[in-house]
């Protein structure tokens with residue numbers, strides 16, 4: 001029985017209890033939200049990673065993606081990246097390798113981390129099709145399902161499956177004309193190429209029941225992939241993307257009716273003033289399924305700083321209801337990330353999730369404590385409250401002040417100290 005089926009039968013599982021205790025909400029609330037498809041609880045039943053709930057009323061979570069490319073195949077580095085992501089506080093990890101032995105690297109990562117691990121099965125379909133048949137478009141239909149089965153049985157906890165790209169979606173894309181930024185989803189691009197070459201419907205759409213049945217066996221969370229996401233702000237919320245979103249939301253209903261926990265993905269690059277609309281629309285159309293946002297990136301012209309651009313987009317998305325944020329690293333749009341890029345990327349995404357939750361969940365107590373610690377020039381307390389203590393300490397220790405209760409920014413002209421003296425009557 002999946003968590004969703006249990007919830008619908010009125011059963012509060014141990015996993016639901018743990019989510020409730022971690023998040024400070026009632027057990028019945030978690031059960032009801034799982035039953036309604038508004039919260040998912042990650043965990044392939046073969047692997048049972050630490051309990052993680054994602055969705056309405058819970059804190060915003062952060063995903064880090066790692067994985068080889070065809071140019072850089074270094075399994076040790078990918079394992080290091082996975083461990084860095086875990087150490088830095090990522091809540092989920094996506095293993096998105098496309099280079100080397102994909103079974104080996106996936107199994108290695110699943111063993112290395114305790115985080116829930118997700119995949120995009122289409123990457124392995126494409127890689128195996130190239131290896132065995134010479135081209136992605138030559139992939140036999142059965143391969144799409146064999147890969148799903150294999151990854152589910154390996155213990156993958158959630159999967160981004162591109163089910164919402166069908167003939168209608170491709171037709172919308174063609175009618176609106178080619179996009180400014182093209183198709184940037186690798187999974188989306190593979191599928192469109194396969195469908196066009198073979199003149200066939202997307203196997204994951206056509207046999208959606210089969211996809212759902214495979215995932216259901218191990219209570220794997222279905223994340224309905226966003227293959228038409230925009231890779232340029234000028235393409236945001238276009239007809240092709242909206243078409244796929246509508247189909248994904250219909251499919252989310254079907255999957256939930258079959259007892260499978262489901263999330264919906266979006267939106268990629270998007271102007272900052274469209275984020276609220278995008279999140280609210282995705283939530284409304286999907287019956288408030290957990291919304292997994294990629295980015296959102298509100299500008300295209302800061303390569304090297306896309307992780308920072310994405311903080312602005314993701315903080316807004318989280319504020320308006322996004323539930324899981326996929327990080328970006330400084331290497332985004334330029335190269336395969338290194339471990340240091342992963343470290344920075346996770347930290348940035350955590351800041352975005354935190355700022356979003358301050359509004360979405362009203363979590364502001366820690367900030368109030370920090371304000372008071374700063375006013376009191378209580379440096380020990382400031383360190384205790386700082387979410388990334390290593391940087392705080394490193395910067396402060398690298399330039400010690402003359403008076404230990406101040407800092408070298410204003411030195412003897414410390415404004416807080418002067419006002420404190422006045423208020424304390426010194």
Ligand code: SF4
Pocket residue numbers: 406407408409410411413414415416417
């Ligand atoms: S020296 Fe300036 S920056 Fe540093 S604590 Fe005092 S007021 Fe703040």
